[in-house]
Amino acid sequence: MREIVIVGAGQGGLQAAMCLRQDGFAGRITLIGAEAGLPYQRPPLSKAYLKSGDAGALQLRPASFFEKKDITLITGTRVDSIDRAARSLRAGGRDLRYDHLILATGTRNLRPPIPGADLALDLRTLEDAARLRAALDRPRRCAVIGGGFIGLEFAAVARALGHEVTLAEAAPRLMARAVSAETSARFLGLHEGMGTRVHLGDPVREVFPGGIRLASGTRIEAEVVLMAAGVTPNTELAAAAGLAVDNGVVVDGRLLTADPAISALGDCAVFPDPVSGRPVRLESVQAATDHARLISRRLLGMADDRYDAVPWFWSDQADSKLQIAGLATAGDETVTRGDGAIFRFNAGRLSAVETVNDARTHMQSRKRLAGAPVLRRHLEAAGFDLAAV
Amino acid sequence: MVKVTYVAADGTRTEVDAPPGSNVMQTALDNDVDGIVGECGGAMMCATCHCYVDEDWSDATGARRDGEDDMLDCAADEVRPNSRLSCQIRLTEGLDGLVVHLPEEQV
Ligand SMILES: Cc1cc2nc3c(=O)[nH]c(=O)nc-3n(C[C@H](O)[C@H](O)[C@H](O)COP(=O)(O)OP(=O)(O)OC[C@H]3O[C@@H](n4cnc5c(N)ncnc54)[C@H](O)[C@@H]3O)c2cc1C
Ligand code: FES
Numbered sequence: 401m402r403e404i405v406i407v408g409a410g411q412g413g414l415q416a417a418m419c420l421r422q423d424g425f426a427g428r429i430t431l432i433g434a435e436a437g438l439p440y441q442r443p444p445l446s447k448a449y450l451k452s453g454d455a456g457a458l459q460l461r462p463a464s465f466f467e468k469k470d471i472t473l474i475t476g477t478r479v480d481s482i483d484r485a486a487r488s489l490r491a492g493g494r495d496l497r498y499d500h501l502i503l504a505t506g507t508r509n510l511r512p513p514i515p516g517a518d519l520a521l522d523l524r525t526l527e528d529a530a531r532l533r534a535a536l537d538r539p540r541r542c543a544v545i546g547g548g549f550i551g552l553e554f555a556a557v558a559r560a561l562g563h564e565v566t567l568a569e570a571a572p573r574l575m576a577r578a579v580s581a582e583t584s585a586r587f588l589g590l591h592e593g594m595g596t597r598v599h600l601g602d603p604v605r606e607v608f609p610g611g612i613r614l615a616s617g618t619r620i621e622a623e624v625v626l627m628a629a630g631v632t633p634n635t636e637l638a639a640a641a642g643l644a645v646d647n648g649v650v651v652d653g654r655l656l657t658a659d660p661a662i663s664a665l666g667d668c669a670v671f672p673d674p675v676s677g678r679p680v681r682l683e684s685v686q687a688a689t690d691h692a693r694l695i696s697r698r699l700l701g702m703a704d705d706r707y708d709a710v711p712w713f714w715s716d717q718a719d720s721k722l723q724i725a726g727l728a729t730a731g732d733e734t735v736t737r738g739d740g741a742i743f744r745f746n747a748g749r750l751s752a753v754e755t756v757n758d759a760r761t762h763m764q765s766r767k768r769l770a771g772a773p774v775l776r777r778h779l780e781a782a783g784f785d786l787a788a789v
Numbered sequence: 790m791v792k793v794t795y796v797a798a799d800g801t802r803t804e805v806d807a808p809p810g811s812n813v814m815q816t817a818l819d820n821d822v823d824g825i826v827g828e829c830g831g832a833m834m835c836a837t838c839h840c841y842v843d844e845d846w847s848d849a850t851g852a853r854r855d856g857e858d859d860m861l862d863c864a865a866d867e868v869r870p871n872s873r874l875s876c877q878i879r880l881t882e883g884l885d886g887l888v889v890h891l892p893e894e895q896v
Pocket of ligand 2: 826827828829831833835836837838859860874875876877886
């Protein structure tokens with residue numbers, strides 16, 4: 401194997417390039433990304449960056465790094481198509497050969513088909529965040545469409561900066577896809593306590609110049625409207641090349657597509673959950689980096705393991721750091737420990753632990769979930785002390 | 790500027806200048822110092838920014854922050870009394886000359 405090309409120069413794409421070099425790959429590595437500038441991290445975009453505006457702090461590695469590690473970084477260039485038979489791809493008017501291709505194309509913001517959706521701002525890229533930050537240059541009324549992590553993180557920062565915030569969520573509770581009802585309720589209290597008005601179970605029907613209108617008829621006046629209603633994976637490239645796509649680029653337990661010369665990772669990849677076997681797509685730094693590590697080791701023949709890393713995630717909202725270890729499915733049972741830590745169970749087996757400002761329990765959970773199944777009855781007998789089971 | 794010296798596990802010393810307000814993890818990445826990964830960007834989620842503060846500097850850098858102990862528990866290399874998460878050490882003028890030692894492994 402001499403040429404490895406990575407499409408998408410985000411968190412996972414860069415990690416793959418770094419791992420390949422670190423693991424000893426001596427061939428050519430080309431990292432192609434559609435965005436301008438050096439690869440950067442997204443998590444601070446809805447956190448520290450909105451406050452500080454310090455774009456330099458987001459950069460994952462300096463320009464000199466790419467030279468030193470002999471990684472060819474091509475930015476501001478979109479890959480247009482893949483010719484699988486020829487093992488080459490077309491980008492910026494030229495053809496590039498590969499022995500192995502890694503798709504790390506991430507996601508883009510979802511635009512629900514409602515009138516005026518284009519009037520809303522996004523929060524996915526640094527460019528989006530800079531625009532949003534500029535719009536907050538004086539006291540504003542903000543309307544947030546979507547009560548997921550990004551919408552809520554933005555709401556917390558905007559309130560802390562003194563802006564008025566109203567948030568509308570179509571589902572009956574916040575972060576409904578990702579956390580238990582108990583955690584949703586806790587964060588609803590946090591945001592309402594900060595003075596954010598929250599409308600639940602009330603989807604947005606229209607964005608108009610000067611605000612949004614909800615299904616209930618409620619009109620929310622706002623100068624700044626943020627669309628944070630989820631994302632859609634960038635799968636067009638894979639689909640056009642005839643690869644299977646189903647809510648993401650479909651890969652097997654080794655993160656390989658049906659084409660043995662193409663892997664996929666991170667936000668754009670759908671892979672079998674190591675615990676349940678069901679196809680999942682995760683949007684997290686953890687998945688992007690752990691995927692990259694596994695693929696690198698496989699390509700260099702160091703290992704051929706199935707992907708089995710324990711998922712973890714965090715979200716900073718005001719002074720509450722929410723940490724999630726593991727992966728729960730809708731309908732998993734919930735037990736709240738005396739100190740507020742939330743344990744989720746699927747068929748009697750620990751699936752996830754949600755904590756707030758409790759690094760100890762979070763890290764214990766990550767360790768525990770990496771080992772043999774943790775059973776509910778054992779935890780119950782141990783008073784939900786993870787160290788005792 | 791604040792001078793920081795990173796001593797790799799094999800003894801290689803790298804001396805860099807950093808603006809006050811940055812942290813020891815970010816400074817390493819900005820200056821291409823190998824041996825610090827900093828996967829979570831300083832969110833105290835990954836423990837891939839583990840370092841050993843040189844004995845002469847342990848007072849100046851102060852005690853571990855809330856939650857740091859728990860993260861260090863999961864560090865890849867041996868945790869010692871002078872172990873810190875480098876993302877949690879903020880550089881101030883008072884840390885000019887700081888020396889930190891890097892573990893062999895971060896992941
Ligand atoms: C505001 C915000 C806050 C977040 N907060 C957290 C958090 O607190 N914790 C956490 O774990 N995760 C968080 N995330 C998620 C995390 O950033 C992502 O999971 C991670 O970036 C995924 O990495 P990736 O490499 O798969 O995709 P990305 O980092 O999105 O990179 C994909 C890149 O591919 C490029 N691309 C797409 N198509 C093409 C093409 N055809 N040709 C060339 N380039 C292409 C895109 O332009 C993009 O730059 C957050 C995300 C956002 C947006
Ligand atoms: S960079 Fe992740 S804990 Fe320091």
